[in-house]
Amino acid sequence: MPDKSRKDKFEILTPQGYEEGDKPKKMKFVKKTECDRCGGCCSASTPSLHKEDMDLFRASILSFDNTFTIREGELFTIPGDEETYQSFIELIKIKPKEGTEECLFYSGDEGCTIYEKRPSQCAAYACWELNDAMTGLEAKALRRKDLFGDVELITDIIVHHEERCSYQKLADTIEKAAGGDEAAAEEISDMLQYDAFIRTYVTEKFNIPESSLDLLFGKPMTERIKEFGLKVEKEGDGYILMPLNTKEAKSTTPGLKSRAC
Ligand code: SF4
Numbered sequence: 001m002p003d004k005s006r007k008d009k010f011e012i013l014t015p016q017g018y019e020e021g022d023k024p025k026k027m028k029f030v031k032k033t034e035c036d037r038c039g040g041c042c043s044a045s046t047p048s049l050h051k052e053d054m055d056l057f058r059a060s061i062l063s064f065d066n067t068f069t070i071r072e073g074e075l076f077t078i079p080g081d082e083e084t085y086q087s088f089i090e091l092i093k094i095k096p097k098e099g100t101e102e103c104l105f106y107s108g109d110e111g112c113t114i115y116e117k118r119p120s121q122c123a124a125y126a127c128w129e130l131n132d133a134m135t136g137l138e139a140k141a142l143r144r145k146d147l148f149g150d151v152e153l154i155t156d157i158i159v160h161h162e163e164r165c166s167y168q169k170l171a172d173t174i175e176k177a178a179g180g181d182e183a184a185a186e187e188i189s190d191m192l193q194y195d196a197f198i199r200t201y202v203t204e205k206f207n208i209p210e211s212s213l214d215l216l217f218g219k220p221m222t223e224r225i226k227e228f229g230l231k232v233e234k235e236g237d238g239y240i241l242m243p244l245n246t247k248e249a250k251s252t253t254p255g256l257k258s259r260a261c
Pocket residue numbers: 032034035036037038039040041042125126127128
């Protein structure tokens with residue numbers, strides 16, 4: 001008979017010291033078998049939303065202010081990881097607290113402040129098991145067309161923005177520019193200008209608050225272009241594109257740490 005009590009316990013020898021008799025110290029872990037609401041996952045990342053989380057928008061728990069979009073093809077890096085990743089689909093996520101990875105809804109005192117109504121990815125997440133948050137994500141993921149599909153004008157603006165400024169188009173154009181194509185450099189500039197223009201336009205024309213722009217159009221491309229090794233600098237009345245130095249290139253995307261999707 002296997003010793004069932006051993007299944008959830010691990011003893012790991014550590015190089016951190018010795019007990020009496022020169023025996024190496026052991027570090028003991030008790031494996032979790034259920035969520036104890038320690039907040040580990042909530043401090044490290046924010047969830048991607050699924051279609052079934054639409055109800056949280058209807059209930060005003062989630063809003064255009066506390067969510068943002070990662071656009072298809074967007075490049076991102078994860079703190080502590082040197083690799084650059086690319087989002088293969090559009091994702092909508094809860095915003096992290098400013099300058100951190102921690103979910104907006106996490107409180108050190110209370111834990112998740114919307115626990116009973118938390119998004120489906122949070123409810124399904126079990127840190128003690130092998131998680132594959134990517135499984136079925138393409139079908140499950142909430143997208144902007146789910147949120148704004150009934151508002152034709154906004155949908156048209158989002159679609160037009162994607163046509164003019166998709167990350168795939170940006171990546172292709174940067175490659176052409178790197179090969180010496182001057183027209184491509186001009187095209188990158190046009191994309192960045194249009195991305196900036198459309199944000200101001202919808203804010204002024206439709207009175208949409210600035211806090212909703214990261215959901216409507218994703219993060220500003222002048223910021224996200226860093227992941228492509230470029231930065232935008234002001235020069236006189238205009239802006240110029242510059243290559244990033246190595247230190248700057250290590251900027252990261254908040255909210256994407258352990259649950260990279
Ligand atoms: S699922 Fe998250 S909150 Fe629950 S025990 Fe694991 S790390 Fe802590």
